[in-house]
Each structure stands twice: as structure tokens, then as C-alpha cells.
Amino acid sequence: MLFSHFNLPSPLLVVFVCVAFYIPLSAQDQGFSSVRAKVDFGQKLRDWDGFGVNYVESCQSLDLEKDPQDYGGFSLLDEQEKQEIIEMIFSDDGLKVNLLKMFLDPFHQATVDGAFDHKSTTKHMRDFARRGNETSRSFGRELNVITTMYGPPAWATLQKETRGRDLDPMKAQELANYMVDWADFLTNDEALNLRYLSLHNEGEGWMRWETDGITHESNNFGHDYNLFWPPEQVVQFLDILPRELERRGLGHIGVTPGETYSWDRFYRWGYADAIADDEKATRNLGLITSHGFLNWGFRRWNSEHMSNGIDLLREKRPELHAWVTSTSWGKMDTDFVRQIYGNIYGTKVNAIIPWALIQRPPLWKGSGDPNPGCSFIVREDGSYEVQQGYYFYKQVTVPGQAGMSIVRTSALDSEIALIGFGNNGTEHPDAFVLINTGPDTRHINIHLSGTRSKDFKATRSLDAPNRRLNLAVERYSPIGKFETSSDGILLYEAPGKSVTTFIGLQD
Known part of the structure; x- marks a missing residue:
């Protein structure tokens, strides 16, 4: 022991140690x-790719002819109201965002060999995207788009029903074509700058279905579109999709591993490991994506801001970027921005896109949207309200521009x-x-x-x-x-x- 030969009273020993090693005794001693x-x-x-928004049109309906859906609410607004909202989002005086997430719903191809119809169920989402793109360009900014397969058509599932749980393995190539045809449409028909194609929406959640793999009508409330995506299936499509994109002349569009509910699920549930263990999947990965929800505790819906999965993949490919593609607005307050901090500094991402920024509350079935915070609420009378979430989000979107x-x-x-x-x-x-x-x-x-x-x-x-x-x-x-x-x-x-x-x- 360093002081074993000193027979000092203990208080003097403490003082001696503090003086010898310059240990401050209190914050006040340091002038705090x-x-x-x-x-x-x-x-x-790291580089910053920016902040974004997500417009949601069809999200839960199992039959859009009987139960049409426009969760974003543009269908209720007049021309002036639509443009006011667009200006508040994409102009230099607004949120000034540069990223847009668009969903691919299950209703673009009725049969496996049928014609594609990319317009009928996406009218308002595409209108939102088109206006946002034009406004962004008028201010000298490029709007970058990521599109996510919200759920596959019924024919692609083993259950042969909309929102069936399991992919029919005999339809894997046809499902890839379903996704790539939508990417081609957005790029060439809509003239959008589509950067990434994302495989799934919270596809890790295998417990969302009953044991037969079907969402029965009585239990449909509160569920949005999904398909179960085990890690092995993600790896498989990281081979199939890039080849199909290249074949269609869309090789510049990157493929993501889909979007788990949270970053700890991306790592703990084996998705990052499965990709890292497969050389081709690691090479073909265009962007790392996940939702960034945060829930404290140790139950099923526990989630954390965890960078382990991102770190693992960046060990092999340091240049890879990572985006949060959905996250809760919470109570649209200070804590919401603190969660943005957690995703940036804890998870180490390069961009953040929260869940639907414009919502029409009555259209979410059951007890309501589990993430009801947003920037705009559209009322059934055709009016809209700006929520406080808009202003708290603006605190980060304006200073955090792409390229910073x-x-x-x-x-x-x-x-x-x-x-x-x-x-x-x-x-x-x-x-x-x-x-x-x-x-x-x-x-x-x-x-x-x-x-x-x-x-x-x-x-x-x-x-x-x-x-x-x-x-x-x-x-x-x-x-x-x-x-x-x-x-x-x-x-x-x-x-x-x-x-x-x-x-x-x-x-």
C-alpha cells in the first residue's frame, strides 16, 4: 500500500491524498x-443526411373499395390548405426538411400475373410528394425519397390474404418485382429522387398474428400492414432485390434491411448478425434502417437507443449510413427532442424521419394511433390544426440541414x-x-x-x-x-x- 508506512489519522490522510493527487473536494472548489x-x-x-417526413395514406384497411383510407387527410383539404401545409413543411420558412418516406401498400397488383396499378391507392401520398418536391426545388434543395414495403399483396403470402403473416417462398421473385416496379414508377413516372428501397415495416414482430398466420376481422383493430421477415429472409432479399433493380436499370437505388420496431431489436433479434455473417448481404446493403422507438422497461415493447447493430456493420463497411425511418412524437414536447438526441448520439444515425407528421385521427381503427403525436391534425370538417410537435421538431430540422x-x-x-x-x-x-x-x-x-x-x-x-x-x-x-x-x-x-x-x- 502506498501509505502503509504512514501512521496518520484518517482525516489527515484524506487531505494528504487529495493534495498529492490534486483531487477537488467539491464543485465549489472548481468555481462551479x-x-x-x-x-x-x-x-x-459523422456526416448528417437531414430530417424528413412521412405521409401515410392506406395503412389498415383490408379492402380499399369497401373501406377507403387516407390517414394523412389531404383528401379533405382544399387547394389553399394543402399548399399552406406544404409551405410549412418544405419551404425555407418551414421545417426545411429534405427527406420523405413513402409506403408501398398491398394493393398495387391484384394477381401475381396481373397488371400494376400504382395510382389508385396512392393519390394523396403522391400529391403530397409532388408538391413537396416542387417546393424543395424552388428553394434549391433536393428531396430524397425512401420507400418502404408496408405489406405485400395477398398472393405473395402463404395465407393468401391481405396481411397474411408468411411469405410464400415460391413468390419471392414476384414480390421483388412488385417492389421494383413501384420503384421504377416513382423514379420514371413521378420523377422523384428515389434513393432507397426498404424491405419491410416492423417485420420482426411475429407475435402480431394468431397461430394460423391470419389477422381475423374481429382482431383487426389497431394493426397496420406487415409481413413476418425473419433474418434469413432479409438476407435472401439483399441478394434478390439488387439484382432486380440492376436488371431494370435502377442500380443506383440502394436496398435497406427493412425497419424493425427499434434499434435494440435490430441487434438483439439477430438481424445485424445475419447480415454481417453473409458477405454478399453486407456488400449489397445500401443503408442501415430501423424505427427508433424508445420505451423503458423489460417487457415485450421495451426498446433502447442502441448502436450495436450499426457498429457491427460499420466494422465491415465504415462508410455505411443509418437512418431512423419512424419514431414517436411522444407528447410533442421537450422529451420528443431529447429522444432525437438519443437516436443521434446513442444510436449514431445520420438521419431521422418521425412517424406520420399529418394525421386524421378517426381513421385509425380501434383505440386510436399508438403514436398520436404529429405536426398537423386534419379534422373531418376539412379544417386542420398545427400541433405543438411542429414547433419542437422545427427546433432541430432548421439547424440540421443535409450535408452538415x-x-x-x-x-x-x-x-x-x-x-x-x-x-x-x-x-x-x-x-x-x-x-x-x-x-x-x-x-x-x-x-x-x-x-x-x-x-x-x-x-x-x-x-x-x-x-x-x-x-x-x-x-x-x-x-x-x-x-x-x-x-x-x-x-x-x-x-x-x-x-x-x-x-x-x-x-
Whole structure:
């Protein structure tokens, strides 16, 4: 023992150890009177591909002639209302997003050898995409599209029913053709910039069906389209689909492994392992995807922000990007943005697209959408309402533009989290988002490095009015300019339950 030969009283021994090794005895000794936080724009973690939106049209109906569905609600809106919403999403004054997720429903081909009909069940989703694409281009941005097979046609399943559980192995090639024909239609007929084709929607959830593999009418409430995709089937299609895309002249479209419910399922349920163990599947993978839902606990629907599956695949292909293709809006508040932080820094993704941003609540069967948060609600009388989720999402979408980078951040308080976006050689200014999930105001010293910006303009959203600070409800409200000191420190008083965005002002 180092001090075994010193016969010192224990209090003196403690003092001696602290002095000898310069161990501070308290935060006060170090001058801490506020939370210390850091944003180092010189420490790039990964490239950022941007934020996106998802319009959902057909999602649950088993017969669209008898039970037509437009969950996104555009069918109820007039021309002016549609364009107002489009401007609020895609313009420079809106969310300014650059990604769009589109579903492929089960009703595009009635029989295995029948003609394709890509229009009848996708009218409003395609209208939304077309308007979004035009508006994005008018502001000099490219709208990048990912399309996901929501569920296969009945003929592709062993059960021969819509939402049958199991793929008929004799129809694998025909199902690949079903997906690729839709990709061809979006690319060549709709003139959309389709980047990726995703295999499935939460296809790992084999317990969603009864033992015969059928969703019986009495139990249809609350279920959207699915097909069971075991890991081996994912690996199989990572061989079939790229070949079919290449054959159709669409080799530039990447294939993803589909979208499990959460990132821990992607890893723990064997999907990342199955891909990593197959050389061809690993080589053919275009993008890593999963939903990014977060639920604490240890029951069936437990989920975490876990990067293990992404890390495993990046060991073999470091250049691979990963996208969250659905995640809950929660209560559309500060915690929602904190979950975005978790997906970025915990799961290490390059882009995030939340679940349906525009919803028509009565059209979700049963007890309602399990993820009811959103940006817009469409009412049955043809009106719409902007939800507070819109403003909290805007706190991250505006500063986090495509082509930027995620940079290193830290904070000495678990209720404080920071998302840092570096300009990464783009025209976009350095920016960061500060999240205070706690109930109390926090005084924060933010140490900024690696940026040329000395001043930052700030906007803020609050969960509720803050009587203590005499603040009314704020929804992406400008709160002024903040200057950094000569040694790069920005002082900020963050109200409880608030999200504040700081965007650098360039000289």
C-alpha cells in the first residue's frame, strides 16, 4: 500500500491524498456555479443526411373499395390548405426538411400475373410528394425519397390474404418485382429522387398474428400492414432485390434491411448478425434502417437507443449510413427532442424521419394511433390544426440541414443535452440545440470551439408557460442574439422543459 508506512489519522490522510493527487473536494472548489457544457465543432462524429417526413395514406384497411383510407387527410383539404401545409413543411420558412418516406401498400397488383396499378391507392401520398418536391426545388434543395414495403399483396403470402403473416417462398421473385416496379414508377413516372428501397415495416414482430398466420376481422383493430421477415429472409432479399433493380436499370437505388420496431431489436433479434455473417448481404446493403422507438422497461415493447447493430456493420463497411425511418412524437414536447438526441448520439444515425407528421385521427381503427403525436391534425370538417410537435421538431430540422455534420457535445447535468451541427464545408452555419428536460431553470456555461461564429441567434420552444421566469408559451420563438466571450463561452439561462436552438451568425 502506498501509505502503509504512514501512521496518520484518517482525516489527515484524506487531505494528504487529495493534495498529492490534486483531487477537488467539491464543485465549489472548481468555481462551479452553473452547468458546464461543451460543443466542439472541430470534432466531427459523422456526416448528417437531414430530417424528413412521412405521409401515410392506406395503412389498415383490408379492402380499399369497401373501406377507403387516407390517414394523412389531404383528401379533405382544399387547394389553399394543402399548399399552406406544404409551405410549412418544405419551404425555407418551414421545417426545411429534405427527406420523405413513402409506403408501398398491398394493393398495387391484384394477381401475381396481373397488371400494376400504382395510382389508385396512392393519390394523396403522391400529391403530397409532388408538391413537396416542387417546393424543395424552388428553394434549391433536393428531396430524397425512401420507400418502404408496408405489406405485400395477398398472393405473395402463404395465407393468401391481405396481411397474411408468411411469405410464400415460391413468390419471392414476384414480390421483388412488385417492389421494383413501384420503384421504377416513382423514379420514371413521378420523377422523384428515389434513393432507397426498404424491405419491410416492423417485420420482426411475429407475435402480431394468431397461430394460423391470419389477422381475423374481429382482431383487426389497431394493426397496420406487415409481413413476418425473419433474418434469413432479409438476407435472401439483399441478394434478390439488387439484382432486380440492376436488371431494370435502377442500380443506383440502394436496398435497406427493412425497419424493425427499434434499434435494440435490430441487434438483439439477430438481424445485424445475419447480415454481417453473409458477405454478399453486407456488400449489397445500401443503408442501415430501423424505427427508433424508445420505451423503458423489460417487457415485450421495451426498446433502447442502441448502436450495436450499426457498429457491427460499420466494422465491415465504415462508410455505411443509418437512418431512423419512424419514431414517436411522444407528447410533442421537450422529451420528443431529447429522444432525437438519443437516436443521434446513442444510436449514431445520420438521419431521422418521425412517424406520420399529418394525421386524421378517426381513421385509425380501434383505440386510436399508438403514436398520436404529429405536426398537423386534419379534422373531418376539412379544417386542420398545427400541433405543438411542429414547433419542437422545427427546433432541430432548421439547424440540421443535409450535408452538415454531427459534432461532439457534452454537459455536466443529465437533464441537459446538446445536439451539435457543424457546417462541414456547406453554406449552412454552425448550430447547436440545447435541451433542458428538467423542471428547473439551469444556468449554463457553454464552451464553444472549432467555430468562426462569435454570435448566435436563438429560438426557443417551451412545454408550457413558465411563471417563474414570467414567460408565456413559446413556439419556435426568437429570443435574440447571444454573444460569446473572448475565450469562447456563451452564457445561457435555460428555462425548465425548454428546447433552444442557436444558429451561428457568420461575418
